[in-house]
Amino acid sequence: MSFGHKHILGMDQLSADDITRILDTADSFKEISAREIKKVPTLRGKTIINIFFEASTRTRASFEIAEKRLSADTLNISASTSALVKGETLEDTARNLEAMHPDIIVMRHGHSGAPHYLAERCNFSVINAGDGAHEHPTQALLDLMTIRDKKGTIGGLTVAIVGDIAHSRVARSNIIALNTMGARVRLAGPRTLLPTGADRLGAEVFTDIKGALDGADVVMMLRIQQERQGSPLLPSNREYSRFFGLNPDNLQRAKEDAIVMHPGPMNRGVEIASSVADGPRNVILDQVENGVAVRMALLYLISGGEKMAE
Numbered sequence: 001m002s003f004g005h006k007h008i009l010g011m012d013q014l015s016a017d018d019i020t021r022i023l024d025t026a027d028s029f030k031e032i033s034a035r036e037i038k039k040v041p042t043l044r045g046k047t048i049i050n051i052f053f054e055a056s057t058r059t060r061a062s063f064e065i066a067e068k069r070l071s072a073d074t075l076n077i078s079a080s081t082s083a084l085v086k087g088e089t090l091e092d093t094a095r096n097l098e099a100m101h102p103d104i105i106v107m108r109h110g111h112s113g114a115p116h117y118l119a120e121r122c123n124f125s126v127i128n129a130g131d132g133a134h135e136h137p138t139q140a141l142l143d144l145m146t147i148r149d150k151k152g153t154i155g156g157l158t159v160a161i162v163g164d165i166a167h168s169r170v171a172r173s174n175i176i177a178l179n180t181m182g183a184r185v186r187l188a189g190p191r192t193l194l195p196t197g198a199d200r201l202g203a204e205v206f207t208d209i210k211g212a213l214d215g216a217d218v219v220m221m222l223r224i225q226q227e228r229q230g231s232p233l234l235p236s237n238r239e240y241s242r243f244f245g246l247n248p249d250n251l252q253r254a255k256e257d258a259i260v261m262h263p264g265p266m267n268r269g270v271e272i273a274s275s276v277a278d279g280p281r282n283v284i285l286d287q288v289e290n291g292v293a294v295r296m297a298l299l300y301l302i303s304g305g306e307k308m309a310e
């Protein structure tokens, strides 16, 4: 059965069945990364361009690794070395790349909606690798894969997302995805870092971390996105850490078998104590490992999925 999606732009476009299919496909791809020869011919002959206009370690590396493990031809472009610095528009850049016949463009951009803009105008597939404070769908999918791996299910779990919710594309994508999969979502952060209308996002809202952690199955910590704040929205990191940082004491409020997640990059000692980030409940590097499998699954599915495997 065809996947039915040409682009991966946001979690609002994926149903629970779509998500389950992506996670099942990712499960089947995961073992390739454990092989001695970590390569299959699935995307041989496909050309994929990764364009990153914002900094990235995990997303960029894991897309490139996923592409190479599937034998696609890949090429990376960053803003500082592209003709955008000479004043070329995003649309002209895309049209010029389109003339070289790529199959998929993976794009991270500082402006919300930039990947959607390309998807509407060009004939290649587009995967959103994070657009401004809007969405980061592949992060949400790898988070769901990690939760399902560790807890056996997603529906019915209580997931506390703590930190700079207002500026986080990870939070936005996860709120949508977790609701789609039937989880209960709690959001916690200082009022200045909660989006207006947070209570209408399908989540319970807390202005202290303790209430959000009570009985939680999953704790997802977020970095303060200084780069998206005009003027400082917090008195100090030290005060933030006192009221919203995850530490061994307040983590005891969550269920005994609760898992601790973080999309990275982490600011140790601010939103998360090192002893928790490296502690027995953390699944942070499992998230990174699953990121490769999820991105392999997405590249495979939007390229034609099962049709290619025949």
Ligand code: CP
Binding pocket: 055, 056, 057, 058, 059, 060, 130, 136, 139, 263, 264, 265
């Ligand atoms: N989680 C995430 O998007 O990390 P990078 O910014 O390093 O890609």
